[in-house]
Amino acid sequence: MGRVVLVTGVSLDLGGRFARRIAADPTVGRVIGVDVVPPPGDLGPVGFVRADIRNPVIAKVIAGQEVDTVVHLSVQPGVGRSSGGRSTTKEHNVIGTMQLLAACQKAPGLERLVVRSSADVYGSSSRDPAMFTEDMDGKRLPRSGFAKDVLEVESYVRGFARRRPDVAVTMLRPAALLGRREESPLTHYFRLPVVPTPLGYDARLQFLHEDDFLDALVHAAVDGVHGTFNVAGAGVLMLSQALRRLGRPTVPVPGFLLDGLGSALKQAGVPVPSRELTSYLTFGRGLDTTRMRTMLGFTPAHTTEEAFADFARWVSPGLLPLPRQATATQGAPIETEVGLG
Known part of the structure; x- marks a missing residue:
């Protein structure tokens, strides 16, 4: 009959696309999508159940549908969801995950759990290592926002894994996602x-193409590899290079003023970097992906530079001339600018 997969967050683009893709896998028999609102588009062969994972009723859905694989994708920074403010987003991310795990705890037929986390769990600071492995902690852990949510989510998932050692639990920590459809505070910043x-910083950034993340999720759900894995494209791109490739003029601002400017502009309805995003844009972050390649058995099709190039194709050009060519090697991007020798 094939696997029975339950996917949370199918009203969002990532969840809906994943549900349709996993439904096409020959090892999967049925896919059930769950969210608080109906998806905006057709899910094809995916069955939809309107349910709130913050409500214990989710346990009845898992039991009634005889689910053996749960893919939890509704942990989100809030962009793309209906308005409700930061408190609603946090409640959905953290309380929703707690209730979902409680339901999974009671499901004797559950075999696999895949959870979308984020590389934001590492935070960003001047004392961080060049590359984070999955066993490392950041020197300055996030204290607010989405990054703090995923820290809490991960702690609950680890607790579940200890209580249910019979379940293969996979946590994926993607680098910053980029692509035509991806909406996040970072993609809003680049626009x-x-x-x-x-001022005075030029962060090393690492990206993951949205299609590669979908492939990684499918791979994790089908193969059931237990563990926590960084997922990122090879190589890095400097913030200054990324903005030049978009033709965006920049205004260097001291960090403490950038936070204050953000608060003022946010009240005016202008999308600006949050405090956690400001730290990332200041200090950057690098991910060691050895475990992704060797243990998870997955390699993204796009490098960091290629993921950004594809994103740039769908972004309206800025006011400045674009580089004539841009090539990069692992960890050492090089580019030639128009008008320079």
Whole structure:
């Protein structure tokens, strides 16, 4: 009959696309999508159940549908969801995960759990290592926002894994996602007509193409590999290079003023970097993906540079001339600018 897969967060683009893709896998018999609101588009062969994972009724859905694989994708930074404020987003991310895990705890037929986490769990600071392995902690852990949510989510998932050693639990920590459809505070930042940047810093950034993340999720759900895995494209890109490739003029701003500017502009309805995003844009972050390749058995099709190039194709060009060519090697991007020798 094939696997029975339950996917949370199918009203969001990532969840809906994943549900349709996993439904096409020959090892999967049925896919049930769950969310608080109906998806905006057709899910094809995916069955939809309108349910709130913050409600214990989710346990009845898992038991009634005889689910053996749960893929939890509704942990989100809030972008793309209906308005409700930061408190609603946190409640959905943290309380929703707690209730979902409680339901999974009671499901004797459950065999696999895949959870979308984020590389934001590492935070960003000047004392961080060049590359984070999955066993490392950040020197300054996040204290607010989505990054703090995923820290809490991961702690609950680890507790579940200890209580249910019979379940293969996979946590994926993707680097910053980029692509045509991806919406996040970072993609909104890259679309600003004039971009504030941290004065005196040029962060090393690592990206993951949205299609590669979908492939990684399918791979984890089908193969059932237990563990926590960084997922990122090879190589890095400097913040200054990324903005030049978008043709965006920049305004260097001291860090403490950038936070204050963000608060003022946010009240005016202008999308600006949050405090956690400001730290990332200041200090950057690198992910060691050895475990992804060797244990998870997955390699992204796009490098960091290729993921950004594809994203740039769908972004309206900025006010400045674009580089004539841009090539990069692992960890050492090089580019030639128009008008320079």
